Amino acid sequence: xxxxxxxxxxxxxxxxxxxxxxxxxxxxxxxxxxxxxTGADIVVxxxxxxxxxxxxxxxxxxxxxGFLGKQPxxxxxxxxxxxxxxxxxxxxxIDLNQFAKMSGGFNYTEGGPFQGSRDMIIDRYYAAQRHVHxxxxxxxxxxxxxxxxVIDGGKLSHIFVPIRELQKLDSSTxxxxxxxxxxxxxxxxxxxxxxxxxxxGPDYPILSMEELTSMVNVNNIAxxxxxxxxxxxxxxxxxFAVVCLSMYMAVxxxxxxxxxxxxxxxxxxxxxxxxxxxxxxxxxGGTVLGILMSFGxxxxxxxxxxxxxxxxxxxxxxPIALAITLASAALGALxxxxxxxxxxxxxxxxxx
Amino acid sequence: xNDDGIIxxxxxxxxxxxxxxxxxxxxxxxxxVDRGEFLSIVGPSGxxxxxxxHIIGGxxxxxxxxxxxxxxxxxxxxxxERTRLRKKTVGFVFQRFNLLPNLTARDNIxxxxxxxxxxxxxxxxxxxxxxxxxxxxxxxxxxxxLSGGEQQRVAIARAVVNRPAILLADEPTGNLDSENSEAVLxxxxxxxxxxxxxxxxxxxxxxxxAYGHQVVHMRDxxxxxxx
Numbered sequence: 001x002x003x004x005x006x007x008x009x010x011x012x013x014x015x016x017x018x019x020x021x022x023x024x025x026x027x028x029x030x031x032x033x034x035x036x037x038t039g040a041d042i043v044v045x046x047x048x049x050x051x052x053x054x055x056x057x058x059x060x061x062x063x064x065x066g067f068l069g070k071q072p073x074x075x076x077x078x079x080x081x082x083x084x085x086x087x088x089x090x091x092x093x094i095d096l097n098q099f100a101k102m103s104g105g106f107n108y109t110e111g112g113p114f115q116g117s118r119d120m121i122i123d124r125y126y127a128a129q130r131h132v133h134x135x136x137x138x139x140x141x142x143x144x145x146x147x148x149x150v151i152d153g154g155k156l157s158h159i160f161v162p163i164r165e166l167q168k169l170d171s172s173t174x175x176x177x178x179x180x181x182x183x184x185x186x187x188x189x190x191x192x193x194x195x196x197x198x199x200x201g202p203d204y205p206i207l208s209m210e211e212l213t214s215m216v217n218v219n220n221i222a223x224x225x226x227x228x229x230x231x232x233x234x235x236x237x238x239x240f241a242v243v244c245l246s247m248y249m250a251v252x253x254x255x256x257x258x259x260x261x262x263x264x265x266x267x268x269x270x271x272x273x274x275x276x277x278x279x280x281x282x283x284x285g286g287t288v289l290g291i292l293m294s295f296g297x298x299x300x301x302x303x304x305x306x307x308x309x310x311x312x313x314x315x316x317x318x319p320i321a322l323a324i325t326l327a328s329a330a331l332g333a334l335x336x337x338x339x340x341x342x343x344x345x346x347x348x349x350x351x352x
Numbered sequence: 353x354n355d356d357g358i359i360x361x362x363x364x365x366x367x368x369x370x371x372x373x374x375x376x377x378x379x380x381x382x383x384x385v386d387r388g389e390f391l392s393i394v395g396p397s398g399x400x401x402x403x404x405x406h407i408i409g410g411x412x413x414x415x416x417x418x419x420x421x422x423x424x425x426x427x428x429x430x431x432x433e434r435t436r437l438r439k440k441t442v443g444f445v446f447q448r449f450n451l452l453p454n455l456t457a458r459d460n461i462x463x464x465x466x467x468x469x470x471x472x473x474x475x476x477x478x479x480x481x482x483x484x485x486x487x488x489x490x491x492x493x494x495x496x497x498l499s500g501g502e503q504q505r506v507a508i509a510r511a512v513v514n515r516p517a518i519l520l521a522d523e524p525t526g527n528l529d530s531e532n533s534e535a536v537l538x539x540x541x542x543x544x545x546x547x548x549x550x551x552x553x554x555x556x557x558x559x560x561x562a563y564g565h566q567v568v569h570m571r572d573x574x575x576x577x578x579x
Contacts, residue, residue, distance in 0.1 A: 260450045263411065264510075265439030265467050267432065345411050349450065 002246060007285040009242040010329070013235030014290020014321045019297045020231050021317045024218055026310035027088065032213040037155040039103040040078070040180035041189050043212050044068060044196065045205045060176040060204075065098075068179050071196065073188040078102040079176035080156070081166050085141060089126075089308055092157035093166030096121075102182055103155050110134035111149035117165045119148035126158040126307035141169065158307045235321075236328045239286070243279045243332030251275065251340040258340050259348025268341035275337035276330060283329030287322045357420075358517055358550050359385035359408060364417035366403050366573075377403040379573035380417070385518075390544040390551045392564030400573040401554050402522065408552065409442050409520045410434035422517035439468040443511030447523035449503040451495040457506040458491040461513050468514045477547070478513055484542055485509050501532030508539060512549060519543070521553040525560055537563045 035043075046059035062079060069077035078101070081093035096113055100106065106113075109124055111134025120138065122130075127150045132138050134147050145161065167173045183192060189208045196206050207215070218225050251258070258271055298311045366378040378400045385391050395401045406412045407419055410426060413434070419426040422441050426434065444450075451460045465471055482488045485505040495503050504524060511519055521540060525533035541563050543549040553564060561567045569576045 256450070257452055260452060261463070261467070262435070263409070263438060263444050263446075263450070264464050265435055265437075267435050270467065346406055349446070 002249060003282065003285070006242055006246040006282045007289045009246075010239050010282060010286025010325060011289035011293055013231075013238040014287050014325060015293040015297060017228075017232055017235050017321055017324070018290060018294035018314070018317055019311065020228055021314050022294060022298065022311040023301075023309060024221075024224060024228065025314050026312035028216050028218070029312055030310040031216050033154050034156050035213055036209060037103060038078075038099075038180050038209075039182055041183045041186050041209055042181040042192060042196075043207050043209065044179045044181065044200075045207070046177055060179060062174045062176055064176065064179055068181055068196070071181075071192065071199075073183050073185070073192050074181050075184045076102055076182040077179055078182075079163070079179045081163050081170070081172070081175070082157075082177040083141065083166055083170055085159075086308065089159065090157055091140060091159045091161055091166060093163035094160050095163050096160075099156075099160075102180055106149070106151040106155060108149045108151055111147065114148050114162050116146070116148075117162055118143070118145055119162065120145035121149045121151055121160040122147060123151050123153040123155070123158045123307070125153050129305055129307045143169065232324060236324055239283070239325050239328030240332040242286075243282055243329040244335060245332075246282065247275055247279050247333050247336035248339070250278065251336045254340075255343065255348050255351040258343050259345050259351065262343065262345035263349060271341040271343075272337040275340050276333045279329040279333030279337075280326055283325040284322070286329075287318075287325045290321065290325075291318055357384040358387040358389075358422055359383065359552070360418070360420045361404075361408070362418040364404070364407065364419060365415045366400070366407060366412075367415045377573055378407075378414075378417075381570075381573070381575055383568065383575065385550065385552065387517075387550055388544070388548045389566070390541065390564045391553070392561035392567045393552065393554045393570060394556065394558070394561045394567055395570035395576075399570040401570045403573075404570070405520055405522055405552070405554050408518070409444060410437045440514045441517045443514070443516035443519045445504070445507050445511045445519065445521040445524045447526035449495070449500070449507045449527070451503055451506060451510075453495055456492050456494055457487060457498065457502075457509075460495070460506055461491075461510045464510045464513050470514060475513075475515070477515070478509075481512055481543070481547070482509060484546070485539055499532070500528050501535055504528060504532070504536050505539065508536070508543070512543065512547075518550045518552060521551060523554055523556065525555070525557065533557075533560065 044060070044064070060079065065077045065079040068074060078095070078098045080099070083091045083093070085091055106121065114121065120140065122132070127133065127147070130138060132147055134150050136147050138145050138147060140159065167175060181192070183189060193206050193208060200206070218228070261271060295313065298313060301309050301311045361381055361383040364378050364381040365376070368375040368377055381400070381404060393401045393404065407414050407426065408421060410421070410429070413429070414427050417427065421437065424437055424441065426437070429437065452463065455463065462471070485508060487502060487505045487509060490498060490502055495506070498506065524540065525536055528536060537560055540551055540553065544551050553560070555561050567579045569579065
């Protein structure tokens, strides 16, 4: 029972660490996949777009789409309007035909394209999160929308509405958040970016899709790396405390056994080794349980908030989590182990 | 001091400190035990017989005097050296059996071999000892599935598995009924007679003490008489 409780208590911080890392990776991968899903090679963003995941309000004039579409090597340009709702979710306003030409079109699992201005297309993750189907109504941005279609995910956003309606609701008629450019050949990307930067000046961030997706990583999200290490630190402290307490209890419970081993010639190092070995086994068991519970966390997230939060199982962190747990377990075992090793054999044998 | 003895004790003193009070547990004990001897030690509680047992077994150091066990001078040994002595030179049998409860009888015996660094060394003599003890078929049971007599036989097997120079038995029949007591005493006698095992046994029971070649009577931390 003591061991099972220890497994659980060690497993919880392991799950915390793996879930945090999984969320970071999952959300970044999801963002990258959705950006690539546009089929674009270059993104031109508004003048106040500070970072890769900051959505610039609406500073690009709509006429930019036509202008950019006529540039050398640009095969197609599609402007979108983005409105953040419950972060990290956004509603994206699109011209459906324009966006379909760029991205290759949506794959509808239910319903179909917009039929009216208050129609909404959502992906199957958001549909699952909101428990809605095509033909039903939904409240978003304090407005009622009819779900015209449910699509597979991976195309820029989880929620699409007609661009004109979103611009009107946001009082930004004629403005765009981003313009995506598809080139005749992706090899021309750097040439086109260089040319556009000369023409538009330094105020407009112009990024290749590769640059945009690579900018979204752990190092570029302020404080995320530090937060991860804080959680790792908490995991170490909890692991240390649990193992220390558990092994201290074990040493108390087994005082007589320790006396027996000492009477048989068990040295201090031998006794310390046994305590250390048991604590390391607790660490391994706790890590395995923590890994299993991280699958449970992923299932919960996938079941209840599949559109808002994505969690990946990051197996590369399993050995790191194991190393963190084993280090905590070894530290936690030190005091009880030394205490056991120092037991006087006669007192230990007389222990009731 | 007789250098031919497997155990030689000379002017042995042991003082315990309980808080601010000093307790004189041994007040000058002289004893010589020959190799292959079966010696019984009797005496009332507080007479010092357990302290003598603990010192000869290397569980605690003497305060003064000389103690030699199989040529090892215990008085000059460090704690680590006494620990090494317990691995092979001394085997203990306790009143409460003191088997490890989570291990089978076989593993309890194996632990003693493991600690002594003899894991993989087969010992034909030990197979004979197991036959003599009559526990060969009970080795895969845990202590809670064994009777008191069987547990004590396992404890004896564990004590002699590394062929110690001396077997120290502290009230080995104290927790057994008369039938099992007699069986255990007979086994100790057989080990002594058939394998030449030196045995030092502490007991309150005069009938048990009579199994020894000699009986040492202790009183007030001293040896009162030999019979």
